Amino acid sequence: MIWTMMAAVVKSAAVASAVTIAGPQGPLAGTLLDARSEAERRAPVVVVIPGSGPTDRDGNSPLGMTAASYRLLAEALAARGVSTLRIDKRGMFGSKAAVADANAVTIADYAADAHRWAAEAAKRTGGRCAWLLGHSEGGLVALKAAQDPRGLCGVILVAAPGRPLGAVMREQLRANPANAPLLSPALAAIDALESGKRVDPATLPPPLDALFRAEVQGFLIDAFAQDPVKLAARITLPVLIVQGDRDLQVAVADAQALAKADPKATLAIVPGVNHVLKAVGEDRAANLAAYADPSLPVAPAVVDAIAKAAGR
Numbered sequence: 001m002i003w004t005m006m007a008a009v010v011k012s013a014a015v016a017s018a019v020t021i022a023g024p025q026g027p028l029a030g031t032l033l034d035a036r037s038e039a040e041r042r043a044p045v046v047v048v049i050p051g052s053g054p055t056d057r058d059g060n061s062p063l064g065m066t067a068a069s070y071r072l073l074a075e076a077l078a079a080r081g082v083s084t085l086r087i088d089k090r091g092m093f094g095s096k097a098a099v100a101d102a103n104a105v106t107i108a109d110y111a112a113d114a115h116r117w118a119a120e121a122a123k124r125t126g127g128r129c130a131w132l133l134g135h136s137e138g139g140l141v142a143l144k145a146a147q148d149p150r151g152l153c154g155v156i157l158v159a160a161p162g163r164p165l166g167a168v169m170r171e172q173l174r175a176n177p178a179n180a181p182l183l184s185p186a187l188a189a190i191d192a193l194e195s196g197k198r199v200d201p202a203t204l205p206p207p208l209d210a211l212f213r214a215e216v217q218g219f220l221i222d223a224f225a226q227d228p229v230k231l232a233a234r235i236t237l238p239v240l241i242v243q244g245d246r247d248l249q250v251a252v253a254d255a256q257a258l259a260k261a262d263p264k265a266t267l268a269i270v271p272g273v274n275h276v277l278k279a280v281g282e283d284r285a286a287n288l289a290a291y292a293d294p295s296l297p298v299a300p301a302v303v304d305a306i307a308k309a310a311g312r
Helices: 001-011 069-078 093-098 107-123 139-144 167-177 175-192 212-224 228-233 251-263 286-294 301-310
Strands: 015-020 027-034 047-049 084-088 130-135 151-158 239-244 266-270
Touching: 001 301, 015 107, 027 069, 027 093, 027 107, 047 069, 047 107, 047 139, 069 084, 069 301, 084 107, 107 130, 107 139, 107 212, 130 139, 139 151, 139 228, 151 301, 167 175, 167 212, 175 212, 228 251, 239 251, 239 301, 266 301
Parallel strands: 047 084, 047 130, 130 151, 151 239, 239 266
Antiparallel strands: 015 027, 027 084
């Protein structure tokens, strides 16, 4: 019993360190949480790819998301002996100098960065490969990166869309009754971007002019052209799909579509878990409040599924 307790203490004493790698014009930055004990030469390592917009390596955003989901997930995985490398996307936060314009990117650019991060993570933790964990839009990046399996142990898709992002955006807009006056111009803008055509934000009412601002339209055109189901069907690596059934942004049906595309994948539907990986009740207001509550831990079932996939 005493020995078991001592082993647990050693395993949970993970060491965090800042890591940089070369980016296109400047460094890309991340945080490695090394879970190896003194007795271990290597441990499984997971690269955490952030979701959409200005989401940082901890899972926070200046747009009001302060749940710290990625940091809390990394700490919980470290207690299970799984190392993590969580990253800032090119052009944002610690990776701001990597490109002059954070909006001038493609999913393929992010996928190339993910491959470089996987190589760095494996090198620093003594492994031959690294897992890619993509959350939300980051799942699309992980799927894109996994089209080239070299250096990757497998893919973990967490709250990842199973439809093109234009379809997801339409559903999200329709789900809020307050959007009714904006639906017609919003859906027309999505239609145009899906066809590869830009729209004039000046012709859109607020807040659509901000949602479809000119500088992000190139990225949206590229992202809308990606089909996660087609990408999943071509993956040859192990895949874990984790989806909470109280997610207000991505549906269980998305996870099921991804699993159907890759019959070898493991599907974990986690009861009572929302989009930021916290356990919540049925109340919508409380669900949304969890997006700004770093005191709530990541749901243990999410940690269990990921640790098991990684071999812990």
